[in-house]
Amino acid sequence: MNIPFLDAWRKRNADERARTAVGGESGSDPEGVADMLAECDLLRARVQEFGVRLDDTPRSLEAIDQLPPRWRDDPEELPWLGNDAGLYLGTVIVRTVPGASWYLTPGGHPVVRLASGRELHVVEAGLDWAMSGSPELSQVYAEAAEG
Structure with a gap:
């Protein structure tokens, strides 16, 4: 059954639940969620093999961009590494760009x-970067830092 006002109500409530989950309202733990999203264990393990330390700075994104893309040889690992790269990119943006925050979409x-x-x-x-190298993570960060 299609009831337009219910669809609008559901979307508005889903948006509010998403903001509450990450945005720091209604007793949520935005730091806890940010810490969870920042884990990126697979990415951390792969870059450590090259001596790169992820310190949540834009400089570390530049270092990741310079790594040889050996993960492309493993089709099973590729999407996981791309996911981690995206979450790490988001972590750096949230921690260094004023006013940036995590948000969960209704999905x-x-x-x-x-x-x-x-x-x-x-x-x-992150997935695009892992598959093709473009756009570079540092480039996405630079665009975010500009606003």
Whole structure:
């Protein structure tokens, strides 16, 4: 049954639940969620093999961009590494760009919302980077830092 006002109500409530999950309202734990999204264990393990330490800075994104893309040889690992790269990119943005925060879409996908209201689909950017090397993670960060 299609009842337009119910569809609008459901969307509004889903948006509010998503904001509450990450945005720090109604007793949520935004730092806990941010810490969970920042884990990126597979990415951390792979870059450590090359002596790169992920310290949540834009400089570390530049270092990741320079790594040889050996993960492309493993089709099973590729999407997982891309997912981690996107979450790490989001972590760096949230921790270093004023006003940036994590936001869960109604479908449960983590995105970064900038102070301007613009949303960055960082996981998609990470997957694109892992598969093709473009756009570079540092480039996505630079665009986010500009607003």
